[in-house]
Amino acid sequence: MKRIVLAGASGSIGQQTIDVVLHHRDAFTIVAVSVGHNIAALHGIIAQLSDLRMVCVAEQSDAQMLQQTYPSLAFCWGEEGLLQMISSVDHDLFVNALVGFRGLHPTLCAIEHDKDVALANKESLVSGGELVKAALAAHSGRLYPIDSEHSAIFQCLQGNDPKAVRRLIITASGGSFRDRSRKELTDVSVEEALAHPNWKMGGRITIDSATMMNKGFEVIEAHYLFDLPFDQIDVVVHRESVIHSMVEYCDHAIIAQMGTADMRLPIQYALSYPKRLEMKNARPFDFLDYPSLHFAPVCFERYPLLKLAYAVGEKKGNLGAVMNGADECAVELFLQKKIRFLDIEELVEAAVAAADYIEHPTLAELKKSDAWARAFVRARQEGACK
Structure with missing residues (x-):
C-alpha cells in the first residue's frame, strides 16, 4: 500500500x-x-x-x-x-x-x-x-x-538507453489563437483567449497555452527531468493533441506515446510506476476517430515567449523565477481585463531584461526574485495606465 x-x-x-x-x-x-x-x-x-x-x-x-x-x-x-x-x-x-x-x-x-x-x-x-x-x-x-507531455517522454524512455536519445519532441496544441496571425491578436478578448480548441482548462494555463509560455515552461521542465541540453529539446505543433510527446533515438527511430486526453493516465502512471494498472472508467483510444494527424513547426517570431524560455533556461540562475512570476502576474492582469493580450509578452520580456541576475540563487533569493517580478509587472502596468 x-x-x-x-x-x-x-x-x-x-x-x-x-x-x-x-x-x-x-x-x-x-x-x-x-x-x-x-x-x-x-x-x-x-x-x-x-x-x-x-x-x-x-x-x-x-x-x-x-x-x-x-x-x-x-x-x-x-x-x-x-x-x-x-x-x-x-x-x-x-x-x-x-x-x-x-x-x-x-x-x-x-x-x-x-x-x-x-x-x-x-x-x-x-x-x-x-x-x-x-x-x-x-x-x-x-x-x-505528471504533466502529460513529460509523462509521455518518461514512458517512451522505458527500456531504452538514455545515452541513445537524439532529441525529445514536445507536442503543442497551438492554443486558442493558433490559426491567427500576430496582427490579428491586437484586440482579442479574454473570452476568445479562454476558448481553447481542444479542451477546457484553468484560466492561467489556457492563456499560457495561447502565448506558448506553457510550452516554454515544459521545455525547461524536460531539461531538468531528463538531463538533456536545450538544443536536443524541440517543440512541434500537433493540432489533435493525441500524441502527447515523442523521443527520437540515435538511429532516427521515434517512439511516441498517444491516447485520449485523460490526465488520470499520467497521474496513475506516476503513482504506480514501474507498474501499469488498469484505467477504470476511461475511454479507450480509437484510431478511427483521428483519420489524419497534423504537425507544423513552431515559429519563434509568432511565439516570442517560447523563444524567451529557451534563453532563460540556458542562462539559469534566478531568471526562471523572474519569468514565471512576471507571467503569473501578467496573465492575472489580462484575465482581469487590465491589459491587452500582447501586453503579456511585453511585460514578461521586460521583467526578464530588467532583473538583476543571480547565477546561483538560494531559495530565499528565488522568493525575492519572484516577488520583484510581480511588483515590476504591476508597476509597469499602472504606469502605462496613468
Whole structure:
C-alpha cells in the first residue's frame, strides 16, 4: 500500500488524483491533503478519504474551525503548516498539484526528507530547477512527472538507453489563437483567449497555452527531468493533441506515446510506476476517430515567449523565477481585463531584461526574485495606465 500526501487536493489534478486512488484502494491511500482556501471542497474530500490523518489549509481561522468539526484529524495552516505536514506525516509519495511558484518549497521539502515526488507543479523546475536537481543528488527520493507531455517522454524512455536519445519532441496544441496571425491578436478578448480548441482548462494555463509560455515552461521542465541540453529539446505543433510527446533515438527511430486526453493516465502512471494498472472508467483510444494527424513547426517570431524560455533556461540562475512570476502576474492582469493580450509578452520580456541576475540563487533569493517580478509587472502596468 503506497501512502500519499497530496498538496492541492481541491484543484483539477488533485481531484483526479483522488479519483485514481479511490479506483485502486488496494494500491494507494491518501494520508494527508492541503486545499488552501477551498473549504467547501474539503468537506467532500474528508468524506471520501477514510485514512486521512492531517489537513493543511491556508488560514489559521479555518484550521481552528475545522478542528472543532473533525476532532480526529490534525489541522495546520499556511506554508509552514504544509512543510510541517510533509515532514511529519509518514508517507511514501508526495503529489505536488499546487499551482504557481508556491509549489517550489514543498517540492524541496519532500525531497530533503527522502520522499518520492509526483510533480504536476511545473514552477518547481522552471523557477528552482537547479535547487531541485541538487536536492535529488543529495537525497534518495525520485521525481516522477505528471504533466502529460513529460509523462509521455518518461514512458517512451522505458527500456531504452538514455545515452541513445537524439532529441525529445514536445507536442503543442497551438492554443486558442493558433490559426491567427500576430496582427490579428491586437484586440482579442479574454473570452476568445479562454476558448481553447481542444479542451477546457484553468484560466492561467489556457492563456499560457495561447502565448506558448506553457510550452516554454515544459521545455525547461524536460531539461531538468531528463538531463538533456536545450538544443536536443524541440517543440512541434500537433493540432489533435493525441500524441502527447515523442523521443527520437540515435538511429532516427521515434517512439511516441498517444491516447485520449485523460490526465488520470499520467497521474496513475506516476503513482504506480514501474507498474501499469488498469484505467477504470476511461475511454479507450480509437484510431478511427483521428483519420489524419497534423504537425507544423513552431515559429519563434509568432511565439516570442517560447523563444524567451529557451534563453532563460540556458542562462539559469534566478531568471526562471523572474519569468514565471512576471507571467503569473501578467496573465492575472489580462484575465482581469487590465491589459491587452500582447501586453503579456511585453511585460514578461521586460521583467526578464530588467532583473538583476543571480547565477546561483538560494531559495530565499528565488522568493525575492519572484516577488520583484510581480511588483515590476504591476508597476509597469499602472504606469502605462496613468
